[in-house]
Amino acid sequence: MSYPEKYKYTREHEWVEVAGNVGTVGITDYAQNSLGDIVFVDAPKVGTKVEKGAVFGSVESVKAVSDLYSPVTGTVTEVNEELASSPEKINTDAHGAWIIKVELSDAGEVGALLSAADYEKFIAEETGK
Amino acid sequence: MRYLPKSDAERAAMLREIGASSIDDLFTAIPEEYRLTRDLKVPRQMGESEIIDHFKAAAARNANGYASFLGAGAYRHYRPVVIDALVQRGEFLTSYTPYQAEITQGTLQAIFEFQTMICELTGMDIANASMYDGSTGAAEAVMMAVRVTGRDNVLVARTVHPEYREVMHTYAQHQGHDASEVAYGQDGRVDLAALERAVTEETACVLVQSPNFFGVIEDIPAIAEIAHKKGALLIVSIAEAVSLGIVRPPVEADIVSMEAQSFGVALSYGGPYCGVLAAKEKYLRQMPGRLVGETKDTEGRRGFVLTLSTREQHIRREKATSNICTNQALVALMTTIFLTVYGKQGMRELALQNLAKATYAADTLGVQGKLLFTQTPRFHEFVLQTDEDPEQLNARLLEKKIIGGLDLRKWYPELGNATLWCATELTTKDQVDAAADVLAESPVTAEAR
């Protein structure tokens, strides 16, 4: 699996794509594979403030729940409504099925996150052990 | 020991195969200073007939052959014999939680039927049988409302069963949402004006019981309007499930917490009972406890499975919606069979008989005292005020092998000499008449004459 170069990644397996002042957030292919068939996405409402490193929602599969940690700080401007009726889109296209869009309070924040190459190295270490 | 299927020879052979010289070898992990070297001081082993004699003697020291007018959250109804005939089948009695669906479809389908019937009776969209009883169910319903709304003020009517309120307090005190009480009015119902003043934008929920502890039916639509206006949820707690045969279901509620003991579960000195939680569909993911869902197997056959368990403790751990694990499967099965036996028409007929018996009892006993809250519709319980103090009255009734109404002074001292009476389909006219005779002989009234 190749991880899109233009995204940034977290160790909690989220990705974020920054365009201007807007960050689009989702979970990685590795995450969806670990979770299994996703049955429900608990996303915040538009207008909610999110904080880097803090929990902003969760993703449920049949056997597990995973908290979602925000890679960025800001305010939620859009929520992907498709996931309410078709959460499985995350399984089939994790890097395309975004969960929230955030108006960033500090676009420079993402500099500290992992690049695609670093993230791939990180997963290799995780699965290798 | 007849429950242990091994002979000494087999034990010895097994020990040899393990490579142990004696059973003590398998307990060496216990530090020597903590190993018990004496027998436990419990009664000696009894033969089966002795065990039965022991409990028969105990049973004989409980009430036997008394007429009873007790209710107050635990109700004496007839239990069809098919219930015990079925639930004592080993496949139901000795089976476990249906985590392995392929070999527990019996349990799963029965629960699915239960969920359906509760929804029909209560007017809710989803239901489960996972609460220990009505009191803990009410506490869990409150926690659910707090989670859903994100608010922490809770309002509970004083006409809710006093022990339910105690339990809610125990649960709430460490979670930052203890409850305020709302008084009742002259009509025995929640005081709507007081409620309106108490509900704010910080109120998570309003919890009422209907029929309430006094037997009176609350005005659910009016209460719902007051709660919903400020964005609070309405929780209706039902202690007497049989009432749903003839009383309109609380369709305006967001959550219904019900004690289903009346549906074929024995009184058994207080437990086990059957706590049911039901709610509107939008609260599905906040509902604690086990749910059974319909699905298909790999061949396309219909089957049932435990679902949405990710909210439960075994997966979410400290983020679980509740710490609840065991549910009430066997007692829920009793209620499922009960509801199937009575069915659509029978539940109405049963409830109607209860209403008729209670009306006769209230009319007859009411002559000997003062009936309270008479202008308000009630189901099968009523409050009677007497000149005679309840302790004395009940002592006189006991002499005639009658257990009278529950003394309310402990919980509602403002009602004076008041007792709570219940009549069900099992109450007979003769029993009511006999109780009325005893009341008529009151020495207090005689003195007053």
Added chain:
Amino acid sequence: MAATNGFTGTTRKVTAHLTQNEGLSFEKSSPSKKGYKLAPLDVPEVDPAALLGEAHRSRNAELPELSEIEIIRHFTRLSTWNYAIDLGMYPLGSCTMKYNPRVNEFVSRLEGIAEAHPYQPESLSQGALEIVKLLQDCLIEITGMDAITLQPAAGAHGEFTGILLARAYHQSKGNPRKTVIIPDSAHGTNPATAASCGYQVVNLKSNAQGGVDVSALARMVNEDTAAMMLTNPSTIGVFENEIHKIADVLHDKGALLYMDGANMNALVGKTRPGDFGVDVMHLNLHKTFSTPHGGGGPGSGPVACKKILEPFLPTPVVAQGADGLLHWNYDRPQSVGRVRMLYGNFGMFVRALAYTLANGPDGLRQTTEDAVLNANYIRKKLEDVYDLPYNTPSMHEVVFSDRRQTKNGVKTGDIAKRLIDYGFHPYTTSFPLIVPGALMIEPTESESREELDLFVDAMRQIAREVEENPEVVITAPHSTRISRLDETTAARKPVLRWKGPPEDAVEVDTPAKEW
């Protein structure tokens, strides 16, 4: 059995048999069928609409309408689809699926017991109160504690009560404290409970033997620690032989040791938690004390404690009056309050007491010894084919892992499903979390050598199938009425109730016939 290439085992415990099909009760319902007959009214009839006004129910709930024979057949057929202890071994770890004695059912149904109303006068409830008192005394003796409450309705409820007691104790000393330490091997109810009592959970990583790392614990415990919740034997079936050190480390900082008593079946009559430093613990009557699981409940979770915690017990407590009679004492100013209405699952007390009386001291001890013997026998007979992640001695349960089988693409869940084809209920899969791919097996004392050998034989044949014919294991079970169910769709699009008859069903509106 499914036709696949390679070795397919021979089942010895089961063979194919017909079972009846059965739809939902609603699907065989028909208006005016009746399964009941009420006695005629001996009081005047009433008009419900007039009496209830707007509170009158205008439309009946759509419950099924069936005759008695249909009801008996319906539920009997459903029952035949269940596996049960009465059919054979149920090796679920930490569930203690032991025999549910029938005399327990008999005595709980005696009229004076089954029909006792909880609010009836105490003078007419002495039998019930004696049962409560005797069971309490027996459980106190068995646990080595000083006091007990039977009020909690199940294990998780007992945990909640126990931590409430701990909190009340600390509060009485001026500081409720902030945290509860829980090993990562613990059952999920433990952290859920701590959180519900307002405590923060601190996770303690298990050591290389799957037990408590005492030096790590000592570094972790401080004045903010209210308690540690410990399961002993642990969830991997191993007795914490440094238990006295664990207790000391906690007590040194004024913290309490809470023991999850789920695994008491390894200890009864051989040792007592109160003796080895436990301050408060819960018991599961539906595990150790033979009350029936009934498809998932009801249970009963008494909480026993040392006398420092006695004042905080839930209200009411049983006390002997000056009149020699037993009473409920409500005058308990320091009590944590009620954790439920009334007194507890009394029907379960009756059963647990009957079990205790049927055993006596020698029976209780022999039961524990047989439980531990059975688990070790299974361990010995399977340790060459399944991986043992920890080689510490097992007590009443043994935990293997699927490490040797995963290289063939087979996981513990698959082996469990294949075990069904051999006539057994699966063991506990994937718990405890510290063992990846766990197979958690607790036979209990109720298994004969014959049943154990059949189980071992099945597990060994499956191990061979994994090597030579993994497909047959991965696609198991093959012999059940229903094969693997689509849990994903069940969770994505939940269908939680029957929705009604098809559109073209004929509605009949005649009242039920009077026969």
